[in-house]
Amino acid sequence: MYKKLLLIILFLFSNFLATTIAAAGETTLHFVRPADLKTAGQGVKLYVDKKYIGKVWHNRYAVVKSTTGKHKFMTKIGLSIGVPITGLGGAKKFKSKVSFSKNEHYYKIKFKMGKMLFPGKHEIIEISKSEFETLKSKSKEIEYKN
Numbered sequence: 001m002y003k004k005l006l007l008i009i010l011f012l013f014s015n016f017l018a019t020t021i022a023a024a025g026e027t028t029l030h031f032v033r034p035a036d037l038k039t040a041g042q043g044v045k046l047y048v049d050k051k052y053i054g055k056v057w058h059n060r061y062a063v064v065k066s067t068t069g070k071h072k073f074m075t076k077i078g079l080s081i082g083v084p085i086t087g088l089g090g091a092k093k094f095k096s097k098v099s100f101s102k103n104e105h106y107y108k109i110k111f112k113m114g115k116m117l118f119p120g121k122h123e124i125i126e127i128s129k130s131e132f133e134t135l136k137s138k139s140k141e142i143e144y145k146n
Contacts, residue, residue: 025067027066027104028066028103029065029066030061030063030105030107031053031056032060032106033139034138036110038113042077044056044057044077045075046109047076048064048073053142054144054145055142062144069099069100070097072095072096072097072098073095073098073124074094074095075121075122076092076094091111091119091120091121091122092114092120093121105126106126106127106129106132107124107127108125109122
């Protein structure tokens with residue numbers, strides 16, 4: 001009786017370990033930030049799971065290794081001067097929850113203006129590989145932080 005129960009428990013535990021290990025595969029994230037006159041002079045600090053990747057300026061791209069599963073993106077900048085009359089109310093922090101399932105994911109960092117006096121934010125939008133390659137051809141890779 002105990003042997004059968006022990007075998008069942010070992011079988012279930014081994015299946016649990018196999019699915020956990022298989023779910024923790026690797027993925028590569030590609031980020032690009034095209035030039036935008038509205039945010040001239042703003043370097044965007046890029047974070048994946050609260051880990052600082054680096055500052056992404058205009059016409060720059062970054063490549064990040066991660067694991068599959070659920071993760072968080074965040075962008076923020078330092079001092080941001082708002083010009084309320086134009087609708088450029090500065091820039092605030094952007095946070096997003098994402099799920100990685102493929103071997104490679106491609107993203108674009110795009111500024112979304114705020115309404116009237118409210119600040120905008122640098123959103124991270126998933127794009128196709130061909131669009132990324134087009135934007136990357138005009139860009140240089142960032143310097144990463146250790």
